[in-house]
Amino acid sequence: MNVQIIIIFNLLLLNSYVRSEWNTRDYMKREHSLIKPYQGSGMTIPFWDFTGSTMVTNNYIRITPDLQSKTGALWNSIPVYVKNWDLQVHYKVHGKGKDLFGDGFVIWYAKDRMQTGPVFGNNDFFHGLAVILDTYSNHNGPHNHQHPYISAMVNNGTLHYDHDRDGTHTQIAGCEAKFRNLEHDTHVSIKYERDVLTVSTDIENKAAWKECFQVKGIKLPTGYYFGVSATTGDLSDNHDILSIRLYELDLPDDQQNNEDRSNIVPSATYFEPPRDHTEDPKPSSLSGIKVFLLMMIGCIAIVACVVIGIMFYQKQQEHGRKRFY
Numbered sequence: 001m002n003v004q005i006i007i008i009f010n011l012l013l014l015n016s017y018v019r020s021e022w023n024t025r026d027y028m029k030r031e032h033s034l035i036k037p038y039q040g041s042g043m044t045i046p047f048w049d050f051t052g053s054t055m056v057t058n059n060y061i062r063i064t065p066d067l068q069s070k071t072g073a074l075w076n077s078i079p080v081y082v083k084n085w086d087l088q089v090h091y092k093v094h095g096k097g098k099d100l101f102g103d104g105f106v107i108w109y110a111k112d113r114m115q116t117g118p119v120f121g122n123n124d125f126f127h128g129l130a131v132i133l134d135t136y137s138n139h140n141g142p143h144n145h146q147h148p149y150i151s152a153m154v155n156n157g158t159l160h161y162d163h164d165r166d167g168t169h170t171q172i173a174g175c176e177a178k179f180r181n182l183e184h185d186t187h188v189s190i191k192y193e194r195d196v197l198t199v200s201t202d203i204e205n206k207a208a209w210k211e212c213f214q215v216k217g218i219k220l221p222t223g224y225y226f227g228v229s230a231t232t233g234d235l236s237d238n239h240d241i242l243s244i245r246l247y248e249l250d251l252p253d254d255q256q257n258n259e260d261r262s263n264i265v266p267s268a269t270y271f272e273p274p275r276d277h278t279e280d281p282k283p284s285s286l287s288g289i290k291v292f293l294l295m296m297i298g299c300i301a302i303v304a305c306v307v308i309g310i311m312f313y314q315k316q317q318e319h320g321r322k323r324f325y
């Protein structure tokens, strides 16, 4: 490649970058967004419905308060016909609990709306996408990650979200994200572009997106609804939504744009290999150090057996020789 081509190539890249930046701003879809001031006339929010413990104030929408056994939800009332989008949610999860808090909240792109159920306040066996911001680890076993944890699940109506395992068997990807009880603003971006789902966070007060995970091969139909739901149980937190912004991503030369996606079934090509399918350890479980010590003792025992065995064998040989002569 000669220098000229490289320069032209870079200019093109820069140009498309700038353009997509502009487009991102230009194509905010008001009917799928929630920005201050929230209220229209009276207690209603234009384009949004809410249910359960959800409370609308001037500065935030509180899906659950920091009280036990609360369930709330907020649902967009207009089905989404945008095919490539970026949903940016400004949220705040906070509460009195220092070590114990929960349960978290979910950002939905789902077929059914306003249905109360066991998955963070929404129905199980849903159709669509769930991005789960789980603050409480229900699974006491050996998780290989910490909470708070962000994961995604795609469901065609047949999969059960297993709360007791924090959904590890059905998640397509996830990342740890310490988004709770922060002084500064916290944001999450859920980008769905050409069947690639990218979830990014802005929780470090840097005004920049940091990728949490990216998964290819995600098929989502059009005509579903955006929503947010949250629950508290024995443990609680305030789950607040400050804004939701939906940007249409303009993709020139996109063949998919002509494809009818209204009747496809949600699907994911790649699933994370299931993690711990093992049963929960008994309460008097072996801690890591105990397991290590037991393994050490086991190793020493094996070595000792081998050494004794060899000595015994040599003794026998000596005996044999003695007898032979």
Ligand SMILES: *[C@@H]1O[C@H](CO)[C@@H](O)[C@H](O)[C@H]1NC(C)=O
Residues within 6 Å of the ligand: 156, 158, 159, 265
């Ligand atoms: C639904 O998803 C499950 C699990 O991924 C899969 O086995 C099943 O074939 C899917 N069903 C439909 C109708 O797509």
Ligand SMILES: [Ca+2]
Residues within 6 Å of the ligand: 103, 134, 135, 136, 137, 138, 163, 166
């Ligand atoms: Ca959990």
